[in-house]
Amino acid sequence: MLSTLSAEAMQGLNSRVTVQFVKMGLKLAGVIMAPEENTKKNGDGQDVYLLEGLIKRSCAGEAEAMEAIYDRFNRPLFNLIYRYTSNREVAEDLLQDVFIKIFTKLHELRKTETFVGWMYRIAVNTCFGYLRETRGQVQRTVALNGVKTGVGGDTGQSSDRFLKKALDDAIQSLPGRMRTVFLLHDVQGFKHEEIAPMLGCSVGTSKSQLFKARMRIRERLKEKKVI
Amino acid sequence: MKCAKAKRLISDYIDKGLNDRQDVRLERHLQKCPDCRKVLEDLQQIAAGSRELEEVVPSQQTWHKLKARLIPEEQKVLAFQPEKRARFRLIFFPPRLKYALSAALVLAFVTGAVMLGLKFKGGVDILGKKDPKSYILAKLDEAERHYKKAIKALWEAVSAQEESMTLEIAEVFRKNLMIIDASIIACRQTVLQEPENMDARSFLLAAYREKVDFLQEMMEVGRPPSQKKENRII
Numbered sequence: 001m002l003s004t005l006s007a008e009a010m011q012g013l014n015s016r017v018t019v020q021f022v023k024m025g026l027k028l029a030g031v032i033m034a035p036e037e038n039t040k041k042n043g044d045g046q047d048v049y050l051l052e053g054l055i056k057r058s059c060a061g062e063a064e065a066m067e068a069i070y071d072r073f074n075r076p077l078f079n080l081i082y083r084y085t086s087n088r089e090v091a092e093d094l095l096q097d098v099f100i101k102i103f104t105k106l107h108e109l110r111k112t113e114t115f116v117g118w119m120y121r122i123a124v125n126t127c128f129g130y131l132r133e134t135r136g137q138v139q140r141t142v143a144l145n146g147v148k149t150g151v152g153g154d155t156g157q158s159s160d161r162f163l164k165k166a167l168d169d170a171i172q173s174l175p176g177r178m179r180t181v182f183l184l185h186d187v188q189g190f191k192h193e194e195i196a197p198m199l200g201c202s203v204g205t206s207k208s209q210l211f212k213a214r215m216r217i218r219e220r221l222k223e224k225k226v227i
Numbered sequence: 228m229k230c231a232k233a234k235r236l237i238s239d240y241i242d243k244g245l246n247d248r249q250d251v252r253l254e255r256h257l258q259k260c261p262d263c264r265k266v267l268e269d270l271q272q273i274a275a276g277s278r279e280l281e282e283v284v285p286s287q288q289t290w291h292k293l294k295a296r297l298i299p300e301e302q303k304v305l306a307f308q309p310e311k312r313a314r315f316r317l318i319f320f321p322p323r324l325k326y327a328l329s330a331a332l333v334l335a336f337v338t339g340a341v342m343l344g345l346k347f348k349g350g351v352d353i354l355g356k357k358d359p360k361s362y363i364l365a366k367l368d369e370a371e372r373h374y375k376k377a378i379k380a381l382w383e384a385v386s387a388q389e390e391s392m393t394l395e396i397a398e399v400f401r402k403n404l405m406i407i408d409a410s411i412i413a414c415r416q417t418v419l420q421e422p423e424n425m426d427a428r429s430f431l432l433a434a435y436r437e438k439v440d441f442l443q444e445m446m447e448v449g450r451p452p453s454q455k456k457e458n459r460i461i
Contacts, residue, residue, distance in 0.1 A: 063294065063297070066294075066297065067290065067294070070290055070293065074285055074289070074290070075282070075284060075285075078283060078284065078285045079282060079283055082283045088283065091283070091285070092285050092286060092289045095285055095289060095293075096289060096292055096293045096296065099293050100293065100296055100297065103297060163272075163276055164276060164279070164280055164281060167273065167276050167277065167280065168280060168281075171277075182277070185242075186273070186274050186277035186278065187277050187278070187280060189278070192244075207238070207239060207244070210238060211235060211238035211239075214238055214270050214273055214274070215234075215270075217273050218266070218269045218270065218273060221269070221273070222269075227269050227272060227273075
């Protein structure tokens with residue numbers, strides 16, 4: 001459906017780069033927007049122009065445009081960040097840091113088509129920085145999560161919720177790069193072709209990291225007898 | 228196909244990333260190998276579960292905190308009155324302009340004093356109606372005097388309440404007042420340079436009105452809670 005919409009939207013634009021951007025933008029819209037808002041935006045190329053306009057206005061320092069960009073992207077970025085921190089307050093602080101970097105460095109962005117990937121790269125790098133700073137604390141958090149899961153199982157949680165909780169814990173136990181690829185691909189819905197430039201690696205590396213991540217998660221879930 | 232190779236392909240198979248030949252070969256292996264079929268089922272379950280993970284949403288306050296960090300210190304106070312920010316931003320940009328305008332104001336006062344001195348001392352009506360520039364300036368002076376009178380009265384009223392303000396509100400009050408005063412100076416200087424510029428005149432009067440309105444708002448804030456109608460600032 002996405003590719004059909006993108007193709008229709010791009011008729012007359014004759015730009016391969018913009019086609020890729022629209023696909024990315026529409027897909028993101030699917031992730032972050034309310035369903036009714038999403039249906040309004042689909043079907044034409046206005047979305048990409050809207051975003052371009054917002055970027056230009058944000059560069060000029062317009063707070064309203066910045067707020068619109070924040071409204072569009074805060075949820076997927078927050079979900080990504082939260083799965084590095086496991087702590088809502090810390091994730092909110094990091095989300096602020098990410099948007100501060102985005103808005104203060106926006107004028108350095110050469111092509112608006114690369115905005116989404118650029119923004120995610122900033123978010124991922126910020127999360128890596130956080131992990132480096134708090135390595136010891138993160139290990140303790142993972143251990144506590146393990147205790148919590150055990151208690152939840154005993155009190156009769158539904159198997160679906162139990163799986164999600166165990167999955168969340170397993171994701172948080174992954175090493176940095178593997179976790180990033182898994183989150184971007186399986187949770188956020190990006191393709192390997194989109195992830196590779198974000199992380200500065202090849203498509204093959206992205207695929208291999210995803211395979212390893214999935215296998216590690218499988219091992220963790222098997223240990224907990226979830227699957 | 229061996230299991231090790233099949234397992235490496237299973238991940239791509241789930242994402243529909245294999246070519247037709249690889250698809251057929253893997254499916255043939257899966258039919259024969261229960262271990263690899265289990266891996267496929269598990270990875271499919273993981274991929275499906277990951278798409279349905281609980282979505283977390285940042286609190287509403289996050290944007291406000293972010294906005295406060297984005298707004299330059301100078302404009303932070305005006306964030307309380309967002310519709311007025313754009314107008315003031317034009318006046319204060321670039322910041323160096325403030326110093327130039329302050330110097331110009333001093334010059335304006337000296338000029339005004341000399342002119343008034345000439346009027347009362349020599350009896351020459353240099354502010355007569357025949358000179359439109361002087362006439363407008365004189366009328367503005369008159370309006371300014373009225374505004375100043377109103378501002379003085381309001382200022383005395385607000386000062387009486389200042390002790391009951393919290394430190395944060397008192398700081399906001401002081402900064403807002405500084406900004407409004409600076410805008411009055413800037414507008415007045417523009418009017419002195421271009422007395423026939425109606426926009427400049429409107430801005431000057433608006434700046435005075437701003438100060439009157441602001442002092443009224445501060446009176447509202449400073450009032451004890453039981454007497455407050457509404458808090459328009461925060």
